[in-house]
Amino acid sequence: MENKYIALTFDDGPNTVTTPQVLEMLKKHNVTGSFFLVGDNINEESARTARECFEYGCEICNHSRTHSAMPQQTSEEIKAEIEYTNNKIKQITGGVAPKFFRPPYIALCDSMYDDIPLTFICGNGAEDWLDEISAEERSKRIIKQAQNGMIILLHDMEGNFRTVQALDTIIPELKRQGYTFVTVSDLFAKCNVTPRKRVIYSNVLTD
Numbered sequence: 001m002e003n004k005y006i007a008l009t010f011d012d013g014p015n016t017v018t019t020p021q022v023l024e025m026l027k028k029h030n031v032t033g034s035f036f037l038v039g040d041n042i043n044e045e046s047a048r049t050a051r052e053c054f055e056y057g058c059e060i061c062n063h064s065r066t067h068s069a070m071p072q073q074t075s076e077e078i079k080a081e082i083e084y085t086n087n088k089i090k091q092i093t094g095g096v097a098p099k100f101f102r103p104p105y106i107a108l109c110d111s112m113y114d115d116i117p118l119t120f121i122c123g124n125g126a127e128d129w130l131d132e133i134s135a136e137e138r139s140k141r142i143i144k145q146a147q148n149g150m151i152i153l154l155h156d157m158e159g160n161f162r163t164v165q166a167l168d169t170i171i172p173e174l175k176r177q178g179y180t181f182v183t184v185s186d187l188f189a190k191c192n193v194t195p196r197k198r199v200i201y202s203n204v205l206t207d
């Protein structure tokens with residue numbers, strides 16, 4: 001069988017409630033994932049949780065400082081957002097700088113590619129920030145969309161227990177279908193793709 005790779009990603013952390021639950025679920029199923037952190041959510045406590053994710057083998061990525069829509073910001077504001085969160089992440093990882101960035105709300109304008117020297121990531125999700133989307137519906141939507149090279153977009157925002165529950169279905173089912181779960185960096189590496197500039201990736205093999 002052809003090797004198939006897929007990446008779990010989690011936005012809007014870190015926090016001390018749901019981020020540890022996501023990490024426990026990854027450990028339970030012996031897989032890694034990538035966390036896109038919001039700089040303003042990083043404090044002493046939540047940084048400890050993010051460090052546990054990193055030490056387990058997860059990748060830590062940048063999701064801005066304030067989670068604002070960047071097309072409304074100046075170039076200087078955008079650069080400051082990225083720099084702030086990059087520095088916070090380096091404190092968490094012991095100096096490992098993030099390579100990937102996800103724009104808040106996937107709000108994008110062309111000049112952001114000039115201001116942000118990271119690879120842009122989107123992904124396929126399940127509207128998992130809406131309480132009315134059940135855990136079952138979340139897992140159904142993700143499993144239905146799964147493809148080799150795909151980035152799965154979920155959220156570890158505080159209280160999002162339905163996504164934690166959904167992972168307990170998503171991970172074993174996609175494993176059964178032959179997928180290996182990897183970090184975003186490893187997704188590019190395993191698929192033998194060099195990240196390009198001025199592209200936002202939801203699937204590294206087709207974007």
Ligand SMILES: [Zn+2]
Nearest residue numbers: 011012104105
């Ligand atoms: Zn977000």
